[in-house]
Every structure is written in structure tokens, then in C-alpha cells.
Amino acid sequence: MTEAVIKSKQPELIQGKTGKSAPRKAKSRFSSNTLWSGGLLVPVLLFFILMNVVPTIWMLGLSFYDYTLTSAKGMEFIGFDNYTRLLNDGPIQLAISRTFLFMVLAVILQTLLGALIGFLFWRADRMPGRRLALTLLFTPMVLAPLSSGLFWRLLLDPVFGLINYFISSLGFEPVNFLTNPDWAFTTVLLVDTWMWTPFMALMTLAALGSVPKAELEAAQVDNLSMWQRLIHVIIPYAKFIIVLGILLRTIDVFKTMDLVYLMTNGGPGDRTELIAVGLYRLAFQSFNLGYSSALAVLLLFIAIALTSIYLFVLNLRARKELKDQS
Amino acid sequence: MTTPDGTSSADLPSVRLGEASQRDRRWTLASLFSWVVALIFFAPIAWIAMSAFKTTGQILSVPPLFIFQPTLENFTEMFQDPKIPKFFFNSVLLSVGSVLIAIAVSFLAAYSFSRFKPPGTDFLMFLLLSTRFVPAAAFVIPFFQLFGILNFRNTYVGLIIFYVMFSVPFSVWILKGFIDGVSQRFDETGLVNGASRAHVIFRVVLPQVKPGLVAAFVFNIIFVWNEFLFNFQLGGTDTNSIPVALFTALYQGGAVNWTYVSALGTAYVLPLAVLIYFFQKYLLVGMTFGTVRGEV
Incomplete structure (x- = not known):
């Protein structure tokens, strides 16, 4: 059912090859x-x-x-001075490593949760009101990150926020999620997880949908356990789309800006300063256009590298499908 | 693609058992949990929507109010502010205007990429995709200066041109995928029978990629509708869209006007949720920039 867009290998138009x-x-x-x-x-x-x-x-x-x-x-x-400065810029390097940490945690968390939820919805394929339920599930990921950030500021407010109401009714002290240095990073990570777990659930659903039905039935006939089915039947087919989903999430973390900008503006201190936020602050709060452009070029190269990896995986899949067909 | 009527579950693995069983909805443990999960993920948005019907006092109340006398005052007040209809108008004009142009030019390019494969096709497709993978903040400075020179800042023309390019990569990718799916035989048969290339493009291929056009349209609208940073930096009071309105509401004066934020936020979310409901089968191709096709 699900197919990566294949670079079609149809024969070249004959006319195009015509010689002298x-x-x-x-x-x-x-x-x-x-x-x-x-x-x-x-x-x-x-x-x-x-x-x-x-x-x-x-x-x-x-x-x-x-x-x-x-x-x-x-x-x-000044030639390459901006770039050499970039190599020795402590805060920027810290922001990059923080982005990597955020990326690893976010991707793992969202992939696992998303896989679980996707699997649940896959099993519940005849649930009543499935389309409405999926709409409710998927809405967080189509909201502008900016508006999500705004909404969560209301929900996380230390005085009248809903979340702190639950926390204090469980007998804990209210937490100042966005301004407490111990909590801010985790909070942003969790809000990002709220936004993007549905995306990984979507990818999981698509991945499970790409498993041929005949293979699943055969596994059922062979009386394989759910675990064996997962290892031997589902994962070999499903892994491609899951990997594509993981790559897209990885790429997206590098772009995460609006959400953080709105919730914490990188603070408190620099606790939530991801690289895209740092870049924006460099450009529009310190107006250092030359230096911020050097950082932008660096991020451009990272994006190009990630795109290459993404397309490599995509083509891998396309080639495999072509081989399977022939 | 598949079912033209758009029933989202018609293509699930285990539902291909015949007409009758499609209506066989069942409450199982899995479906119960699925509903719980869906409601949990939607709860924060539902809370904002609820807040939109509260007075300021009710929003700020401790403990939070779950049951209250709803009021429409926030919405009537919001739409009395002449700026708000303007924000909505801008959002609609910028998204619809730019996406229509983007799809038109992308369709032509996608046809060329799919059928003629001019040298550099793969490289261009790669570049197009990579532009969508760069952090937006990286390009703000050059665009800001460029728009200053071209006198494009705070103009519809400038922003629409920007959003056309913003929408082109995804449109080309998705439409090339759909055109690749239309056999070349159609083109060849048409040409051999004396039809012009234009006829083949617009009368033979175009009607067959309608789902691709719809998907490209819907998701580009969503992306432009949501875009904040460039509208904020390149636009102004004449051209700002709803996300910018939400943002400025946050930083107006000292305290946040939560009734305004939640009413505007709700009015902004509603069209998105409706789109997701009706175009769910394109969600996958939409959220993967046209690189993965299929249904959920």
C-alpha cells in the first residue's frame, strides 16, 4: 500500500536519443x-x-x-575569521551539543511512544469513530509550533495553569516549569514530544500498512507469537518508513525554533537554547549579521548532509521495491 | 491512490473483507485505549478551546474551572477589533494566493522532471528538498535585506512570492511522485494520435493526478497558514497573519491577555482540525514532504 516515490526507471523517450x-x-x-x-x-x-x-x-x-x-x-x-571564531565559540558549541542531546532524547522518546500508539491504532482498525480519534491525535502536529508554545504557557502557568493544579492536587509543590533551570529543558522536550509523537504514530501506522497482508496471514496460520511476528514479518517491512520518520524528526529538531522561542526564549540562562534559537538571537537580538551568517552556512551544510542521508534511505527503498517487482 | 469516497479505514489491512464488514465497528480493548490516547493528546487544545468561552476571571481562577457558564463575549469582542478580520484576510490571501501559483508552476516542473528527466533533475530535486530542511532562521537575514532592496517588505506581492517558493519544494516532490505513477503510455498514445504536448499535459496527465493536486494544496495551505518567522520579519501591519497576531498578543503590555489568546487560538486551530478530518488520507504524504505515499 505504502510506497516511496520511486524514481521511475522507465525507458528514456526514444526521440530524445535520436542521433544525427x-x-x-x-x-x-x-x-x-x-x-x-x-x-x-x-x-x-x-x-x-x-x-x-x-x-x-x-x-x-x-x-x-x-x-x-x-x-x-x-x-x-575579514575572510574566514567568522568561521574560525565559530570553532572557538563556547556558547555556540554548547548550543549545538544541547541540540544533539535534545535530538537524541526527543527522537527516542517520540519513536517509542509513537510506535506504541501507532501499533495500538493499527490493532484498533475497526474502532468506532476512528477518523475522529485520529484527527484528535494528529491535531497537535499540524498546529504552528508558535501557537502550541503559547497554549502550553497557559497550561503550565505556575499559578492558574491546569498542569500545576493536577500536581498540587497530588500533594506536590507547584513547579515553575518554564523559568526553573532544572525543569525548563525537560518541559520543552516534553512539549515537543506532545507535538511530534503523533507524527511518529502516523509513520508507524504507514509502516505497518506497508506489511503485505498475505505475509501477516501466513504468520497467523503458522501460529507465530506476536513477538515472532514482529521480528520476522513486521519489522523487515516496516523499518524503512520508520527510519524515514526518524530522519525527518532528526532534521526537524535542528529547525526547532518557534516553540522554544515562545516558551522560554532559550532561557532560563541558556538552558533551552537550541541552535536555531541561538542563531535567531544572534541575528535579531545582537544584530551581528556577518557572524550569524557564518553560523547559518554551517546549519545549511548540516541540512544538506541530512537531506543526502534521507534521500539515500529513500532510494534504497525504491531500489529494493524495483528488485522485488522484477 | 485508493478509495475515492475517502473513507479512512477502507484500506486497512484487515478491513478488506467485503462491504458488510466495513461497517462492523467494534469496541475492543485496543480501540478503547486508542480513544483514551487520542483524547489525552487533544486535551491541551480542548482546554484552550474551553478557555475561549471563559471570562478573564474564570481563566485565572484557582483551582481551574471545569464547569462554568460559557460566554461568547471573547469572540464578539475579538471580531469587533478591526485588526482581527484583517489578520484572517491576510492569512487566507497569502496562503491561497501563493499555494495556487506554487502548484501551477510546480506541476509544470514536475511533468518535465518526470517525463523528460533533463540533466540535473536529481540534483535539483535534492536542492529543493534541502531548502525545506534548513532552519528558517538561517535565511531570515538575507531575505530581510533582499526584501528591503526590492521594496518587498510588508507587501502582498513580496510575501506571496516568498510563500510560492516556500511551497514549491513540497509541491514538486509530491506531484512528480504522482506523475511518475501515470504510465508514459498515456503520453505516447496521445502524441502518436496527433495530440499536442500541451493537450497531453493538461487533458491527459493533469486529470489523473488530481489527488496529488489536492494533497499539495491542502498541506501547503497548512504550512503557509502556520508560518510565523518570515511573516513576522518580512511582513508588517498590512500583511501580518494570525500566528503573528498571536505572538504580538503575548507581548502587548505586561500581562498576557489570555481571553484574547485563547479565542484567537481557537479560531485559528479550528480550520486546521477540519482539514485534518477531511483530508486525513493525504496526511502521510503531506507530513513527509511528498516523499512517502500511503494511507493510515
């Missing part, structure tokens, strides 16, 4: 195809150049300058 000696008609077909293939791309390429290539080059350029909006000095070309 071909009849005139085929030749005109060839140029008309080239015209069409290029022409259809023009609008997207225009947008792409204006809104991606130009800003990227701009960013690369800025990263070689010492340029702070608030200083009267103006722009000064």
Missing part, C-alpha cells in the same frame, strides 16, 4: 522535447533563483564580513 542520422521528423521532435523540458522548468527556476540561490549567495557573502548593524563601523571583509 535520424530522419528530419524525429530531429524536430527532439528539439521540441528539449524545448518543452526546459520551458516547463522556467517558472520554477525563476522562483528558485530569486528566492533561494540569491539569498544563499548573499548569506555566503555576508559570512565573510564583519558586519554588525548596531556598530558604526560598517562592513569589513
